[in-house]
Amino acid sequence: MPDxxxxxxxxxxxxxxxxxxGGTVAKLVKLGHRVGIVHMTDGEPTPRGTREVRxxxxxxxxxxxxxxxxxxxxxxxxxLMDGPPARYAVATVLxxxxxxxxxxxxxxxxxxxPDHYQAQLIVEAxxxxxxxTKWDDRFDxxxxxxxxxxxxxxxxxxxxxxxWPATFVVDISDVYExxxxxxxxxxxxxxxxxxxxxxxxxxxxxxxxxxxxxxxxGELFALPHPVPLSDPLAHFQGxxxxxxxxxxxxxx
Numbered sequence: 001m002p003d004x005x006x007x008x009x010x011x012x013x014x015x016x017x018x019x020x021x022g023g024t025v026a027k028l029v030k031l032g033h034r035v036g037i038v039h040m041t042d043g044e045p046t047p048r049g050t051r052e053v054r055x056x057x058x059x060x061x062x063x064x065x066x067x068x069x070x071x072x073x074x075x076x077x078x079x080l081m082d083g084p085p086a087r088y089a090v091a092t093v094l095x096x097x098x099x100x101x102x103x104x105x106x107x108x109x110x111x112x113x114p115d116h117y118q119a120q121l122i123v124e125a126x127x128x129x130x131x132x133t134k135w136d137d138r139f140d141x142x143x144x145x146x147x148x149x150x151x152x153x154x155x156x157x158x159x160x161x162x163x164w165p166a167t168f169v170v171d172i173s174d175v176y177e178x179x180x181x182x183x184x185x186x187x188x189x190x191x192x193x194x195x196x197x198x199x200x201x202x203x204x205x206x207x208x209x210x211x212x213x214x215x216x217x218g219e220l221f222a223l224p225h226p227v228p229l230s231d232p233l234a235h236f237q238g239x240x241x242x243x244x245x246x247x248x249x250x251x252x
Contacts, residue, residue: 003069005036008099010090010126012080012119013043014058014072015186019202020105020153022065022179023172024219029066030175036069037062038093040086040119041077049188061185064178069097078113082121088138090126095142101149102127106222107158116155124150152222156205164222169209173216176206 007028009017017025017037028035039058044051055072062070073089080086094102104123109116129139131146154162172179180199183190190198203217210218229235 003097004034005069005097005099006033007101007103008036008038008094008097009103010038010040010093010119010123011105012040012113012115013077014039014054015043015061015183015189016105016116018061018065018179018182018186019198020155021103021170021219021221022061022182023175023206023217024170024221025065025067026175026178026182027170027172029068034068035065036097036099037065037067037071038090039070039072040075040090040122041080041115042072043077045077046189053188054186057186057188061182064182064185077115080115080118080122082118082125086118086122087125087129090122091129092139092142094126094130094147095139095145098145099147101151102147103151103153103221105155106152107155107162108160109155109157110159111157120152150224152224154220154222156201162222165225166223166227167220168223168227169213169215169218169220171210171213171215171217172206172219173210176217 009021009025011017011020016039025035025037042051043049043054058070058072071093073093075086075089102123104120105116106120107117127147127150129135131144133144136142136144152164154164183199183202184195206217206219209220210216212218
């Protein structure tokens with residue numbers, strides 16, 4: 001029987017998921033969903049890391065977040081490119097674990113790794129490949145699977161300003177320390193000074209995204225299409241305003 005997951009986060013390097021949306025991973029686990037993480041590459045070589053160290057760090061980060069499954073694909077860091085081999089590799093994972101939702105980072109990062117944008121293209125294509133029939137030999141004999149939803153996690157320092165058809169924010173206030181603890185597992189990548197600077201930027205971004213919806217901390221996601229709502233009132237019922245309510249009238 002396949003190890004079926006509700007949602008699968010697929011990103012190029014160990015630490016990408018934790019930095020961009022580790023709070024949402026922890027929140028979904030807390031809500032009882034089966035969550036998986038796929039690292040397309042092992043992230044090596046890096047100036048201070050090794051394959052063995054990075055593997056131990058990502059395992060510890062997954063433990064902190066509580067995910068049901070984590071794996072690393074044998075694609076090559078620094079040379080990650082959208083194309084048939086990468087699409088087949090990711091689609092095979094999607095067909096094997098059969099999630100309802102797949103999550104990718106989104107956006108070009110010219111000052112950082114080009115793998116980030118290539119990963120977005122690979123996931124988009126792999127989602128389509130996962131449902132194809134009469135092609136099982138390309139996916140290790142796994143059977144076709146249709147994924148209902150693709151979520152993007154836009155990167156903070158993208159080269160372009162993106163206009164998405166729809167966005168939503170996940171409230172991660174109650175699991176925020178888990179996110180920070182998972183990122184801190186990557187000691188080979190973030191010494192004390194570098195970690196402090198990274199967490200400073202993340203707190204600012206997550207506080208801003210959360211504050212727009214009345215949360216202390218939040219993570220913003222985007223969709224490639226509008227949000228379908230069969231009962232819009234039910235969807236918004238129980239959600240507070242995005243801005244603080246007015247002051248109560250003075251007494252006396």
